[in-house]
Amino acid sequence: xxxxxxxxxxxxxxxxxxxxxxxxxxxxxxxxxxxxxxxxxxxxxxxxxxxxxxxxxxxxxxxxxxxxxxxxxxxxxxxxxxxxxxxxxxxxxxxxxxxxxxx
Numbered sequence: 001x002x003x004x005x006x007x008x009x010x011x012x013x014x015x016x017x018x019x020x021x022x023x024x025x026x027x028x029x030x031x032x033x034x035x036x037x038x039x040x041x042x043x044x045x046x047x048x049x050x051x052x053x054x055x056x057x058x059x060x061x062x063x064x065x066x067x068x069x070x071x072x073x074x075x076x077x078x079x080x081x082x083x084x085x086x087x088x089x090x091x092x093x094x095x096x097x098x099x100x101x102x103x
Contacts, residue, residue, distance in 0.1 A: 022053045037062035 024040035038056040
């Protein structure tokens, strides 16, 4: 059976480097009248400075679509895995609150 060519289908390419992903434990979102800016940051314990690892800029329309898609995916995740508990405290103090190691 031959595949039909769908003119509305987009072919998406994912490089090996991009497929590895970038870990982020902090997101800062800002906006103007024309765009939303998502900065993804990795904060490490004991390091007072953190770099933005990725920045995504979206139109307001696409930002709202992202919100809806994320909400849909979280609902599906929780249906399969149970409620995601959110700790109301600051997610990570600069020391991360864990034990300190000694060398």
